[in-house]
Amino acid sequence: MMALAFPNPGEDQPDDRVIAAVSGLEPYIEEIRQKTGVPGLAITIVHKDEVVFLKGFGVRELGKPDAIDPDTVFQLASVSKPLTSSVIAAVVGEGIVSWDSKVSDLDPSFRLYDDFVSGEVTLRDLLCHRTGLPEHAGDLLEDLGYSRFDVLHRIRFQKPAGLFRASYAYTNFAFTQAGVATSKAVDTTWEDLATDRLFKPLGMERTSYRHADYAAASNRAKLHARVDGQWVAKYDRQPDAQAPAGGASSTARDLSRWMRLLIAEGIVDGKLLIARDQLEETFKPQVISTPAAHSADRTGFYGLGWNVGQDPNGRLTLSHSGAFDFGAATCVFLLPAENLGIVVLTNGAPIGVPEAVALSFFDLFDDGKLERDWFMTMTPVFEKLSTPNYGLRVDYQEEVVDRSPPLPTVSYLGRYSNEFVGDAVVAEEDNVLMLKLGPGLKAFPLTHFDRDTFSYQPEGEMASGLSGVTFRIGPDRLADELTIENLNVHGSGTLKRVPPGKK
Numbered sequence: 347m348m349a350l351a352f353p354n355p356g357e358d359q360p361d362d363r364v365i366a367a368v369s370g371l372e373p374y375i376e377e378i379r380q381k382t383g384v385p386g387l388a389i390t391i392v393h394k395d396e397v398v399f400l401k402g403f404g405v406r407e408l409g410k411p412d413a414i415d416p417d418t419v420f421q422l423a424s425v426s427k428p429l430t431s432s433v434i435a436a437v438v439g440e441g442i443v444s445w446d447s448k449v450s451d452l453d454p455s456f457r458l459y460d461d462f463v464s465g466e467v468t469l470r471d472l473l474c475h476r477t478g479l480p481e482h483a484g485d486l487l488e489d490l491g492y493s494r495f496d497v498l499h500r501i502r503f504q505k506p507a508g509l510f511r512a513s514y515a516y517t518n519f520a521f522t523q524a525g526v527a528t529s530k531a532v533d534t535t536w537e538d539l540a541t542d543r544l545f546k547p548l549g550m551e552r553t554s555y556r557h558a559d560y561a562a563a564s565n566r567a568k569l570h571a572r573v574d575g576q577w578v579a580k581y582d583r584q585p586d587a588q589a590p591a592g593g594a595s596s597t598a599r600d601l602s603r604w605m606r607l608l609i610a611e612g613i614v615d616g617k618l619l620i621a622r623d624q625l626e627e628t629f630k631p632q633v634i635s636t637p638a639a640h641s642a643d644r645t646g647f648y649g650l651g652w653n654v655g656q657d658p659n660g661r662l663t664l665s666h667s668g669a670f671d672f673g674a675a676t677c678v679f680l681l682p683a684e685n686l687g688i689v690v691l692t693n694g695a696p697i698g699v700p701e702a703v704a705l706s707f708f709d710l711f712d713d714g715k716l717e718r719d720w721f722m723t724m725t726p727v728f729e730k731l732s733t734p735n736y737g738l739r740v741d742y743q744e745e746v747v748d749r750s751p752p753l754p755t756v757s758y759l760g761r762y763s764n765e766f767v768g769d770a771v772v773a774e775e776d777n778v779l780m781l782k783l784g785p786g787l788k789a790f791p792l793t794h795f796d797r798d799t800f801s802y803q804p805e806g807e808m809a810s811g812l813s814g815v816t817f818r819i820g821p822d823r824l825a826d827e828l829t830i831e832n833l834n835v836h837g838s839g840t841l842k843r844v845p846p847g848k849k
Contacts, residue, residue, distance in 0.1 A: 352608070352609050352610075352611055352682045352685055353682070353683065353685060361393075363711050363712075363714070364391075364393045364398055364686065364711060365398070366710070366714060367707055367708075367710035367711040367714075368391060368398055368399045368707075370710045370714075370715075370716075371389075371391075371399070371703070371706065371707050371710060372401075374703070374706050374710075374716065375387065375389070375403055375703060376403075378699055378702060378703065378721055379403060379404060381721070382694070382697060382699055382721075383577055384404070384570075384577070384692055384693075384694040384697075384699050385404050385405055385406075385407070385408050385567075385570045385577055385579075385692075385693050385694055386402065386403060386404030386405050386406060386413075386414040386418075386567055386692065386693045386694075387402070387403045387404060387414065387690060387691065387692045387699070387700075387703070388401070388402045388403070388414050388415070388416060388418055388420065388567075388597065388598035388690075388691045389401060389402075389403075389598060389688065389689065389690050389691070389703065390416070390598040390599065390601060390602040390605070390688070390689050391686075391687070391688045391707065392602055392605040392606055392609060392686070392687045392688075393684075393685060393686050394609065394685045395606055395609065395610060397602045397606070400416045400598055400599060400602060401416065401598075402414030402415040402416055402418055402598070406418060406565070406566065406567045406568055406693065407567075407568040407570075407579050407693075408570065408577055408578075408579060412565075414567060414693075415565070416597060416598045416599040417552060417565055417597050417598075417599055418565050418566065418567050418597060418598075419552050419560055419563040419565060419566040419567065419595050419596065419597055420566075420567045420595060420596065420597070420674065420676065420691040420692075420693060421560060421567075421569065421583060421585070421594075421595050421670065421674045422592075422594045422595060422596055422668050422674075422676050422691070423585075423592050423668030423669050423670045423674050423675070423676055424518075424591065424592050424666060424667065424668040424669065424676075425594070425666055425667070425668035425676045425677065425678055425689075426555070426589070426590065426591060426592050426593055426594035426668065427521060427590075427591055427592075427651040427652075427666055428628070428651040428652050428664075428666050428678060429540070429544070429553075429594055429596075429604065429651075430473075430521070430524070430525050430540070430590040430591070430594075430651055431473060431628040431649075431650045431651030431652065432544055432604065432607070432608070432620065432625065432628070432651075433525070433528075433539060433540045433543050433544045434469065434473070434524065434525070434528050434650075435612075435620050435621070435624040435625045435627065435628055435650075436543040436544060436619065436620045436621075436624075437528050437531070437532060437539070437543060438621070438624045438627075439612075439620055439621030439623075439624040439625075442531055442532060443469065443527075443528055443531050444469075445468065445469055445470040445473075445624075445627060445650070446468045446469070446470055447468060447469050447527075447531075448465065448466065448467070448468055449467050449468065449469065449472065449523065449524075449527045450464060450465050450466075450467075452469075452527040452528070452530055452531045453523070453526060453527040453530050455499075456498060456501075456523055456526075456527065457501075457502040458477065458478075458479070458501065458502055458506075459502060459503065459504060459505050459506055460478075460506065460510070462510075463477065463478060463506075463510045464502075466510075467510070469524050469527065469528065470632065470650065471510075471511060472520045472521055472523055472524035472527075473521060473524045473632075473650040473651055474514075474632035474633050474648050474649065474650055475514050475515055475516050475517050475520065475521070475633065475635075475648060476510070476511050476512070476513065476514055476632070476633045477506075477510065477515075477517065477520045478506035478507065478508045478509055478510040478511075478513060478515075479501070479504060479506060479507065479508075479515060479517045479520055480504065480506070480507035480508075480515055480517075480835075480836040481507070481515040481516050481517065482516065482517060482518065482808065483501060483504045483515075483517050483519060483520070483836065484497045484498075484500070484501055484504070484517070484518065484519035484520075484588075485518055485519070485588075485807070485808050486806075486808050486832070486833055486835075487500055487766075487767070488519075488585075488587045488588060488806070488807075489804070489805065489806025489807060489808050489809065490767075490783050490784030490785070490788075490806070491784040491785050491786050491788065492587070492768075492784065492785055493587055493785075494522065494526070494586065494587040494588070494589070496785065497519050497587055497588075498519060498522070498523055498526065500765070500766050500768075501519060501520070501523075503764075503765040503766040503838070504766055504836065504838055505836070505837060505838070507836060511633075514633045514634060514635045514648060516635075518588045518591040518592055519588060519591070521588075521590060521591040521651075522587075522588045522589065522590045522591045524590065525539075525540075525589070525590030525591075526590070536555060536589060536590055537554070537555045537556050537589065540555050540594075541554070544604070544619075545600075547614065547619050548600075548603045548604060548607060548614055548619070549600075549603060550596065550600035550601075550603055550604065551600070552595075552596065552597045552599075552600055553594065553595065553596040553597070553600045553601075554594070554595055554596075555586075555589040555590065555593050555594050556586065556589070556593075557584050557585060557586050557593065557595075559595065560595035561582075563595075566595075567691070567693035568673070568693060569581050569582070569583060569670065569672050569673025569674055569693060570673040570693055570694045570695065571671065571672055571673045571695050572694075572695050572697070577694060579673070581672035581673055582672070583670045583672040583673070583674070583807060585670075592668070592670075596691075597691075598689060598691060601678070601689045601691075602689070605678070605680070605687040605689065607619060607620070608625070608680065608687065609680075609682075609685050609686075609687060611625060611626070612624075612625045627650065628649055628650040628651055628652060629649055629650075629652060629654065629662070629664055629682070630649055630650075630654070631647030631648070631649055631654045632647070632648060632649055632650065633647065633648050634646070634647060635647055635648040635653065644656055649664075651666070652664045652665070652666060653665045653666055657681070657708070659712070661681060661682075661683040661684070662681075662682050662683065663679065663680070663681060664679070664680040664682065665677065665678060665679045665680070665704075666678055667696075667700065667701060669695075669696035669731075670695070670696075670807060671695055671696065671732070671807055672695070672807060673693060673694060673695050674692070674693060674694075674695070674696075675692045675694060675695060675696040675697070675698075675699060675700050676689075676690065676691045676692065676700055677689070677690050677700035677701050677704055679704040679705070679708070681708065684711070686708075686711065688703075688704045688707055688708075690703045690704050696728050696731070696732075697724075697725065697728050698720075698721055698723075698724025698725055698727065698728045699721070701720065701724050702720040702721035702723075702724050705718075705720040706720050732810075734810030734811055735835050736810070736813055736831050736832040736834075736835055737810065737811045737812060737813055737814070737831065737832070749795075749796050750796055750797035751794075751797070752794050752797065752798065752800075753797075753798065753819065753823060755774055755779060756824075757817075757819065757823055757824055757825055758772050758779065758798075758817055758825050758828075759772050759773060759774060760772060760824075760825070760843050760844070760846075761843070761844040762827065762828050762841035762842060762843050762844065763841050763842065763844050764838070764840065764841045764842065766838040767783075767830070767833055767838060767839065767841060768784070768785070769787070769841075769844075770782065770783050770828065770830065770841050771787055772792075772825075772828070773789075775789070778791050778792075779791070779792040779794075779800070780792065781800075781802050781815060781830075783830075788805075790802040790803065790804075790805075792815060793812075795814070798816060798817040798818070798819055798825070799814055799815070799816045799817075800814070800815045800816075800817075801813065801814055801815065802815055804832050808832075809832070810832075813830065813831045813832035813833075814829075814830075814831035815828060815829070815830050815831070816828065816829045816831070824843070825843060826842065826843050827840055827841060827842045827843060828840070828841055829841075
């Protein structure tokens with residue numbers, strides 16, 4: 347059975363295996379930098395109560411000389427989640443909330459599609475992704491420009507895709523609601539709660555859940571996406587809407603302080619900051635996240651903001667990765683039995699570099715050598731994750747035989763709406779048909795494909811290639827509804843025409 351607590355770290359110095367693994371890691375880091383061209387990395391390794399490695403590699407922005415160092419601020423993406431669970435563990439330890447507090451008691455404004463689930467869903471359910479919501483529910487609304495408040499309100503119109511407490515689907519905004527509900531119980535904001543309960547007591551001076559703090563940092567790593575095989579610093583990712591799930595920014599030095607807290611079971615500098623039993627609760631498996639495909643495979647679990655598993659030696663592993671396609675990839679790995687942890691931060695889009703570095707370190711620790719190419723192992727994983735979940739029904743750039751012309755433009759013009767997406771306006775501007783979406787009605791040009799199907803290019807973190815826009819034509823030769831393919835992955839992208847004059 348997996349041990350759930352860290353052994354007593356004591357005051358011992360790092361053992362020889364740790365020292366040897368650290369010395370062997372630097373050549374591997376340089377090798378993977380050369381292989382991938384990833385612009386920069388910052389890495390920290392903690393053993394027992396000591397930071398045994400803390401270093402930056404590469405540059406903050408390609409083409410500029412500023413080097414990455416231990417105090418360079420990176421966007422963490424979903425490594426924000428285990429940070430969040432530590433913050434909430436502190437509040438649970440104070441007795442203000444419990445893991446099984448009903449969200450309807452903490453924040454009555456939050457609802458899900460099913461009335462029963464709305465009344466029963468707990469902080470625990472939200473933090474381990476077992477609400478029944480479809481994967482990434484709400485992320486597309488964030489891409490459209492909706493605020494945190496708007497996304498969390500509209501989640502109630504998203505039909506479930508799985509069974510409550512009997513299925514797992516990774517959902518940023520359900521996780522975010524756990525932070526929101528907890529902060530409401532303390533009568534503060536999430537951002538201030540995290541600072542007061544975790545960042546300030548640990549001296550994590552460069553860590554924040556506010557994008558403005560990251561943007562204002564003079565020593566920050568710019569995001570780098572891959573465009574036509576080249577790293578390019580061209581995007582900004584503003585994740586405040588889902589801050590508890592993906593909006594934190596931090597440094598390798600700050601995160602070493604957090605890892606020391608975890609390894610010391612809630613104690614920092616001799617003072618108890620988080621109750622041991624509540625911190626330990628975040629490490630316990632709550633739901634199966636990755637069923638074993640074969641009898642020889644290991645089942646993957648999700649705890650409260652942590653991936654929970656076992657390594658080949660049967661030891662408990664705690665981990666989480668973070669990824670922005672706009673240009674950030676991060677990870678944290680902990681091996682509690684050895685009081686050992688590593689954080690790897692990069693300013694390049696996710697291709698498996700942080701995970702390869704961390705897993706290679708543990709190979710060096712266990713075996714004294716590298717016997718597996720972890721980067722090659724991770725490559726297909728990230729290629730699969732980057733495969734779009736829309737646009738596969740038809741290639742909008744292919745040549746279509748016997749292509750049918752569209753109806754007159756007036757057939758498509760008008761306002762369409764549903765409760766989840768909100769309004770979509772189809773208008774003609776300078777003889778171009780435009781689709782306008784989101785609270786600001788951002789305009790996207792429509793390109794005709796065939797008869798009543800058009801395409802447009804979505805924008806945002808969840809966007810990939812072209813998406814279809816299909817109109818359903820009524821007997822009066824006017825469209826009475828439209829379906830936007832990328833917004834309809836979970837059945838929420840069909841909008842009905844709103845009669846003129848109706849609000």
